[in-house]
Amino acid sequence: xxxxxLLENIAINVVQGRVEAEDEGFDEGFEGRPAVTExxxxxxxxxxxPEKILLEGLTASMAVVGEKFESxxxxxxxxxxxxxxxxxxxxxxxxxxxxxxxxxxxxxxxxTVAGDLHDIGKNIVAIMLKGAGYEVIDLGxxxxxxxxxxxxxxxxxxxxxxxxxxxxTMRNMEEVVEKLKGEGIRDQxxxxxxxxxxxxxxxxxxxxxxxxxxAFAALDWxxxxxxx
Amino acid sequence: xxxxxQGNIVKPYERLDREQIDHLHRxxxxxxxxxxxxxYNAKAAELFGxxxxxxxxxxxxxxxCWRVRIPEKLIMEAIxxxxxxxxxxxRDRSNRLDINAAVPRVYFGTGSETNVWxxxxxxxxxxxxxxxxxxxxxxxxxxxxxxxxARAARLAEQLEHLDFFIRPVNIxxxxxxxxxxxxxxxxxxxxxxxxxxxAGLTSLDALDDVVKMAEIIAGGSEALRxxxxxxxxxxxxxxxxxxxxxxxDKVFAIVDKGLPLVISSSPQGGSSAPIQESGMxxxxxxEILTGIALTQLIKAKTPVMYxxxxxxxxxxxxxxxxxxxxxxxxxxxxxxMARFYGxxxxxxxxxxxxxxxxxxxAVEKLFSHLYMAASGAQYIHYAFGLLDRTNTFSPLQAVxxxxxxxxxxxxxxxxxxNGETTAEAVDMERKVMQTTHRLFTRHTRKPMRAGLVSxxxxxxSKDMQDRVLEKAHARLQELEARPARHLEDEIIDQIxxxxxxxxxxxxx
Numbered sequence: 001x002x003x004x005x006l007l008e009n010i011a012i013n014v015v016q017g018r019v020e021a022e023d024e025g026f027d028e029g030f031e032g033r034p035a036v037t038e039x040x041x042x043x044x045x046x047x048x049x050p051e052k053i054l055l056e057g058l059t060a061s062m063a064v065v066g067e068k069f070e071s072x073x074x075x076x077x078x079x080x081x082x083x084x085x086x087x088x089x090x091x092x093x094x095x096x097x098x099x100x101x102x103x104x105x106x107x108x109x110x111x112t113v114a115g116d117l118h119d120i121g122k123n124i125v126a127i128m129l130k131g132a133g134y135e136v137i138d139l140g141x142x143x144x145x146x147x148x149x150x151x152x153x154x155x156x157x158x159x160x161x162x163x164x165x166x167x168x169t170m171r172n173m174e175e176v177v178e179k180l181k182g183e184g185i186r187d188q189x190x191x192x193x194x195x196x197x198x199x200x201x202x203x204x205x206x207x208x209x210x211x212x213x214x215a216f217a218a219l220d221w222x223x224x225x226x227x228x
Numbered sequence: 229x230x231x232x233x234q235g236n237i238v239k240p241y242e243r244l245d246r247e248q249i250d251h252l253h254r255x256x257x258x259x260x261x262x263x264x265x266x267x268y269n270a271k272a273a274e275l276f277g278x279x280x281x282x283x284x285x286x287x288x289x290x291x292x293c294w295r296v297r298i299p300e301k302l303i304m305e306a307i308x309x310x311x312x313x314x315x316x317x318x319r320d321r322s323n324r325l326d327i328n329a330a331v332p333r334v335y336f337g338t339g340s341e342t343n344v345w346x347x348x349x350x351x352x353x354x355x356x357x358x359x360x361x362x363x364x365x366x367x368x369x370x371x372x373x374x375x376x377x378a379r380a381a382r383l384a385e386q387l388e389h390l391d392f393f394i395r396p397v398n399i400x401x402x403x404x405x406x407x408x409x410x411x412x413x414x415x416x417x418x419x420x421x422x423x424x425x426x427a428g429l430t431s432l433d434a435l436d437d438v439v440k441m442a443e444i445i446a447g448g449s450e451a452l453r454x455x456x457x458x459x460x461x462x463x464x465x466x467x468x469x470x471x472x473x474x475x476x477d478k479v480f481a482i483v484d485k486g487l488p489l490v491i492s493s494s495p496q497g498g499s500s501a502p503i504q505e506s507g508m509x510x511x512x513x514x515e516i517l518t519g520i521a522l523t524q525l526i527k528a529k530t531p532v533m534y535x536x537x538x539x540x541x542x543x544x545x546x547x548x549x550x551x552x553x554x555x556x557x558x559x560x561x562x563x564x565m566a567r568f569y570g571x572x573x574x575x576x577x578x579x580x581x582x583x584x585x586x587x588x589x590a591v592e593k594l595f596s597h598l599y600m601a602a603s604g605a606q607y608i609h610y611a612f613g614l615l616d617r618t619n620t621f622s623p624l625q626a627v628x629x630x631x632x633x634x635x636x637x638x639x640x641x642x643x644x645x646n647g648e649t650t651a652e653a654v655d656m657e658r659k660v661m662q663t664t665h666r667l668f669t670r671h672t673r674k675p676m677r678a679g680l681v682s683x684x685x686x687x688x689s690k691d692m693q694d695r696v697l698e699k700a701h702a703r704l705q706e707l708e709a710r711p712a713r714h715l716e717d718e719i720i721d722q723i724x725x726x727x728x729x730x731x732x733x734x735x736x
Contacts, residue, residue, distance in 0.1 A: 017670065024674050081670040084663075123665035138664050 003048055010039045010057030010089070015064050017081025019088045026078055036085040040092045050096035058089045059133050080124065083131025090130060104135040105226065107157035111139035111148050113172040118165035121194060121215075125161060128215040129222065134159070145175050152180070152189050159222060162208070164195040173198075174206035181207075190225045192218060232315075232326040233391050233423075235333040238640040240567070240604030243560050249568050252561070255510035256517065257300040264297035265469045265518055269476035275525050276302070291473065298518060306521035312570045314488055314531040316392065316607075317455035319445060319715075320422035324455065325392060325607070327533070327572045332604025334640070336577075336633050337392035338384060338626070339609035339618075341428070345370045345397050346584065346615065346622035350701050363698045367584050369620075372397035374404065374416045374734055379708070380613075381420035383623050386707040387612065387630040389637060392424040393417060394461070394609050396621040401731070408729030410434035411441065414458065415723065416734055418445060419715050426490070428461040429478050437727045439485050444722050445715060452487075459488040461535065464522070465515040467495030471522075479519070483526045490574045491519030492535025496548060497558065499541045505554070509561045512538050516562075520571065533607060535574040536562030542581075548617045550579035551592025556599040563605035575605035578629060583616045585625045585697060594632060601636040624697070627704045631686050638682045 001009065016025030018035035025031075034042070036058075043053050065082040068074040074082075097104070108129050112119050119141045130136045137155055139147060152160055164170040173193050180186040192210040193203050194217075203211035209225070212218040244252070266286065267273040273294035277283035280302045286293040312329035325335050347368040354361045370376065377397050384393045399413050409430045417425045418441070429435060438458065446452035460482045464475045482489045493515040495501035497508045516534050523530045538558035542549035549555070559575050566573035577600035582588035600608055610618070611633060613626030656671055675681050687699040714720075714736065724730055 017673065019670075024677075026673070075676070077669045077672045077676060080667070081673060084670055120667065123667050124669075127665050127667070 001042070003043075003046070006039060006043050006046065006048065007053065007057045009034075010036060010043065010053065011061035011064075013039060014058060014061040014082050014085045014089075015068075017065075017078055017085055019081075019085050023081075026074070026081075036089045037092065040089045044092070044096060050093050050100055051102045053089070054093055054097065054102070054133070058086045058093075062086060062131055076124075080127055083127045086131035087127060090133075094135075105133040105222075106135065106159055107137060107155050108134040108159040108161060108222065109137045109139065109148065109151050109155060109157045110161040110163070111143035112141040112163045112165075113148075113169055113176065114142055114144050115172060116164045116166055116169035117141045118195070119163070121165075121196075122161070122163035124215045125163070125194065125212070125218045128219055129161075132219055132222070134222065145172065145179055148176050149179050149183060153183070153185060156188070158189060159225065160189050160191045161212075161218065162191065162193045164193075164198065167197045170195065170197050170202065173208065177207045192221050194218065231322040232324045233322070233335065235325070235335045235391065236601070236637045236640050237331060237333045237642065238602060238604050239642060240332045240563070241560065241599070241602035242564060243557065244564050249564060252506065252510050252513060252565060253568070255506065256514040257303065259469070259510060259514045260298040260300075260303065260518065262297065263469070264295055265471055265515075267294045267296045267471040267476075268292065268473040269471060270294070271480060272471060272476045272522055275522065279306070279525055296471075298521070303517050303521050306524040307517060307569055307571065309524040309528040310520055310532050310571060311529055312572065314533070314572060315456070316424045316426075316459055316488060317446070317452075317457045318422060318424045319418065319457055320713075321455065323391075323423045325424055327606045329567060329570045329572045329606070331606075332567075333606060334601055334604065334608060334637070335391035335606060336601075336608050336611040336637075337390060337394055337424075337426075338380070338396045338612045339394040339576075340396070340614070341398045342396060342614065342619055342621040343372055343398050343400070344616070344620040345372050345376045346620050346624075348585070348622065348624040348697070348701055348704075350698055362693065363695075365585070365624075365697050365701070371400045372621075373401045374399045374412050374731060377413060378416040378420045378734065380621065380623065380626075381417045381425075382712045383626060383704075383707060384612070385421045385423065385713055386710055387626065389630050389633045390423070390612055390626075392426060392607070392609075393421050394426045396613055396626075403731060406431050407433070408731075411437050411727050411729050412731055412734065414438050414441060415727075415730055418442070418457070419720065419734065420712055422713050424459070425457060426459045426461060428463065429482070432474070432478050432481055435478070435481050435485065437729070439487070441723050441727050444726060445719060456487050456531075459490070461490045461492055462519070463492045463494060463535075464519040465493045467493060467500035467515060468511060469515065471518070476522070479522060480526055483523050483530045486527075486530075488531035488533070489523065490533040490535040491516055491523065492537055492574060493519070494537035494539060496546075497538065497540040497554060498543065499546055501538070503540060503554070505557055505561065508538055508558050509565065512536055512558075512562060513565050517569070532571075533574040534562070534566035534569070534571040536566070537576045537610075538562060549581065550617055551581050551596060553595075555579075556596055559600055559605070560603040563600075563603040567604065572607065573605040574607045574609060575600060575603065576610045577601075577608050578611040578633070579614045579618060580625075581617060583620065585615070585622055585628055585700075589615060589625060590628070590632070593629060597629070597632050597636045598639060601633075601640045623708075624700055624704055627700050627707065628687070628696070631700075635682065635685075644680075
């Protein structure tokens with residue numbers, strides 16, 4: 001397969017939301033054919049530059065996916081499948097990108113705060129951010145304030161996302177913000193919050209930088225921070 | 229080509245155990261021997277008599293009447309000749325119904341002959357405080373007419389969960405007479421729907437013309453018997469236990485034509501039948517079995533359905549009470565009795581006492597739609613648009629019912645659990661648990677595309693208002709704007725040439 005053909009094929013498989021060969025696509029007839037994982041590996045073997053694979057194969061096609069979702073052709077599972085496919089490609093590419101000195105869109109630490117085990121929304125945000133080219137450091141659920149602070153410091157992450165589903169645990173978000181202030185690093189990280197009981201007003205009250213009602217809002221928020 | 233509407237094969241909910249079925253059967257057989265039935269039709273009484281029933285002339289009273297005491301042997305031998313498998317045809321052959329007593333495949337359709345058509349108009353109201361505007365329904369009652377019946381048939385064609393059509397509105401045009409009633413009601417239906425059409429017969433004299441019309445549409449006499457696009461309802465019993473003279477005559481004539489029919493009975497628990505479940509079911513079972521036996525004595529192998537429409541009286545005014553638990557209990561029991569005898573079951577569901585669409589109607593219909601979908605009765609009428617008991621048909625309500633029945637059908641889909649699906653599930657668990665996000669969302673795509681995942685309620689609102697009626701009304705307008713599937717002009721011309729009494733305005 002020629003370079004352009006291979007990159008185009010990767011892009012097609014992102015739009016189809018296919019991580020590996022056994023996956024079905026949005027359209028019929030893809031099952032059993034090489035998908036993003038196999039094609040990215042093949043591209044690397046052929047010596048195609050990792051950055052070219054990233055930009056022309058993986059991330060560019062997410063714009064098409066976004067348009068299909070906007071038009072109603074795609075539903076959330078299609079969107080997430082595409083983002084997962086990009087994420088799987090990124091996992092293979094990352095060591096090569098690092099070696100080549102190519103930077104990601106930025107490190108994004110994400111966590112469900114202490115006392116809270118709910119993570120569906122947080123996980124969707126993580127998949128979408130990864131699919132959009134961010135380096136996502138997902139700390140999981142029930143994450144202590146100290147762990148969050150330590151990770152932000154250690155990774156020098158410019159973005160932090162906090163999630164909570166319970167009114168009893170959402171107050172721990174405020175503690176994270178306060179402790180970042182106490183550590184003197186509040187200005188180095190932009191914080192967004194999300195989860196059913198949270199709101200724009202709550203975000204402002206606790207001194208976070210943004211409230212995201214869903215994964216798409218999180219993507220828009222991250223994009224806006226980079227542009228600011 | 230053998231293509232049929234899919235229907236839903238369900239795992240039937242069985243309210244009665246075998247011992248209870250036996251008790252009901254025995255009670256029905258006992259009722260038929262003592263007190264027996266009051267038969268107002270001489271030919272039927274004679275036919276029962278020649279096959280072993282005891283027939284005594286009832287003295288006194290107005291109309292001639294015979295007391296017929298029917299032994300179990302007669303009933304059981306006669307009903308054993310009734311086919312357990314029948315096909316109800318349709319203009320579009322893919323809309324035919326495959327009805328088999330041994331297969332709990334459920335179909336839903338309309339009924340009954342209401343007098344009032346309830347039109348809905350949405351009007352904009354502005355709140356005195358704040359100025360917020362909302363669309364609210366205004367309901368207008370109209371007398372049923374041929375044009376409205378045609379409209380109902382066109383709508384029924386478009387409702388995907390509606391499997392067959394029984395005229396839901398009585399035609400009361402000024403130029404409709406007893407003589408031309410039947411031909412016009414069948415034509416208004418058949419010219420606007422390609423699904424199966426069923427109706428009662430107002431006048432026996434019209435049967436030849438109705439059959440002639442159906443033969444022209446089906447492509448001839450033999451073609452009609454092979455693809456019976458029409459069938460008939462004969463409510464031959466006036467409960468309790470009185471076999472009606474003119475309906476019995478219609479049964480003789482319909483059977484002679486070789487077309488399918490329903491023997492239906494509709495006693496009211498608390499007035500024309502006991503309100504207690506055992507009494508109601510024993511009586512209606514006795515009535516229906518007698519009617520079915522009559523069809524088989526007239527001509528063996530006549531395609532016939534066990535038509536159970538048991539209702540309950542409300543105790544404040546003795547009107548029918550639908551949307552109550554007993555209605556469902558009676559009906560599901562009857563579905564079981566029909567299955568016990570190996571007879572296809574015509575059943576009832578989804579009637580509301582509510583006079584207009586809204587929450588009351590939704591509650592009353594929901595339990596019944598869901599419960600009867602689970603019954604495994606093959607042919608369930610009354611399911612669309614009925615309000616104010618069976619007095620009103622609302623097209624808006626029919627659209628609402630279509631969604632509700634769709635959900636009930638989805639609920640009743642059989643479980644797809646086997647070695648292959650469980651192996652896939654285990655594989656999926658392994659795969660997803662290797663990811664950081666542990667989400668199965670991506671794996672919903674395949675079942676979603678295959679139509680295995682249900683849609684959210686079509687008329688949901690995303691804001692803080694309930695806009696169900698507004699949205700359903702918009703859907704109704706969209707469905708009614710679709711082109712009708714009329715008969716070909718040439719066929720219509722042939723029908724108008726051959727069948728007298730058809731109204732010119734029904735041509736389109």
